[in-house]
Amino acid sequence: MLGSPQLRPLGEALGTEALGVDLSRLDDETFAWIGNAFAEHPVLVFRDQKLGAADIAAFGRRFGVPRKHALVKYRHPEHPEVSWLTNVEEDGRVDWYGVKRATDWHTDSTYEEELPLLAMLHALEVPASKGGTMFAHMQAAYAALPAAMKERLAGLVGLHGRSSGPAGERLYGDDKGATERPYSELPRPAVVPHPVNGRPILFVNPMHTHGFVGVGRQAAWELIEELAAHSTQERFVYYHSWQVGDLLIWDERATMHRGAGDYHPQERRIMLRTIVYPN
Ligand SMILES: [Fe+2]
Known part of the structure; x- marks a missing residue:
């Protein structure tokens, strides 16, 4: 040392x-x-x-x-x-x-x-x-959400695909790059605890999250964009x-x-x- x-x-x-x-x-x-x-x-x-x-x-x-x-x-x-x-x-x-x-x-x-x-x-x-x-910082972003949004997210499960969210479609469209295997949709809770420090993380990202279980496409798309705009405010970003x-x-x-x-x-x-x- x-x-x-x-x-x-x-x-x-x-x-x-x-x-x-x-x-x-x-x-x-x-x-x-x-x-x-x-x-x-x-x-x-x-x-x-x-x-x-x-x-x-x-x-x-x-x-x-x-x-x-x-x-x-x-x-x-x-x-x-x-x-x-x-x-x-x-x-x-x-x-x-x-x-x-x-x-x-x-x-x-x-x-x-x-x-x-x-x-x-x-x-x-x-x-x-x-x-x-x-x-x-997705823990700081979560902590700063209004209580009503925290309640809404508590019951939500995000659906993830490879670059299939709003940002992924905007950035890559049909040109997402060649991978060895195809990927299908994967569900993940919208809020997860950090495995080491336990603090909640807003686990929705606009690149790979393309929906939520039980939420229509347009409403889901809007929520993903809203959460992305919230969490990428300057106060949470380095x-x-x-x-x-x-x-x-x-x-x-x-x-x-x-x-x-x-x-x-x-x-x-x-x-x-x-x-x-x-x-
Ligand atoms: Fe990356």
């Missing part, structure tokens, strides 16, 4: 910097400290890290099981549980799917049986300005401006995220990413 690691807030609602940690030589004591910090701070940033795909997979394995990404094209050849988040094709041209990918609010993979614990991104090349990633060497982890249950999609596409933006599931 490099002395005692410390926490420093980055944003009002969430976003916390972890100082004094070198993830390339992580000992058990420091990892325990990170685990405790992460339970309370759902977006943690480690600056000035220099990690390869193997290091990222190893850090992921400390938490659980890193999993191969659904989009085959972006998998790392030697470490398929690590994938590229890039706007550059192999021949150096702009990857337009990579540019627009994930640039609206979502929680990852809520249409799959098993939910991820967390995801991580490591910045290798970043635009000169902008090109950030945004996070919304915009992360990337620096090369940042390794950021986010809680996949307590937050939504999106690429800001606000940079010039000719500027290279390359990151390594992994997503981690419970053991």
Whole structure:
């Protein structure tokens, strides 16, 4: 350990910097400290890290099981549980799917049986300005809902599909990217307790939630949009401006995220990413 690691807030609602940690030589004591910090701070940033795909997979394995990404094209050849988040094709041209990918609010993979614990991104090349990633605190968003809405949501079960919600349709339409298998609809309660800290999470995201059990399509669509507008107000959001060497982890249950999609596409933006599931 490099002395005692410390926490420093980055944003009002969430976003916390972890100082004094070198993830390339992580000992058990420091990892325990990170685990405790992460339970309370759902977006943690480690600056000035220099990690390869193997290091990222190893850090992921400390938490659980890193999993191969659904989009085959972006998998790392030697470490398929690590994938590229890039706007550059192999021949150096702009990857337009990579540019627009994930640039609206979502929680990852809520249409799959098993939910991820967390995801991580490591910045290798970043635009000169902008090109950030945004996070919304879905526990803070839930806590701030009017009592009547909390009551309404208590009985609701959301229906999740792959990018089939209002934001998914707007962003991708019929061009959702090739996956190894098709996905069907999956029901999930609209409000869930956090498995570690127990606080309720608003678990509806406009990318993958496309309805609610027993609610007509139009009413459901409107509710999804209303909840998305509520939870992405500035007071619940942190915009992360990337620096090369940042390794950021986010809680996949307590937050939504999106690429800001606000940079010039000719500027290279390359990151390594992994997503981690419970053991
Ligand atoms: Fe995502």
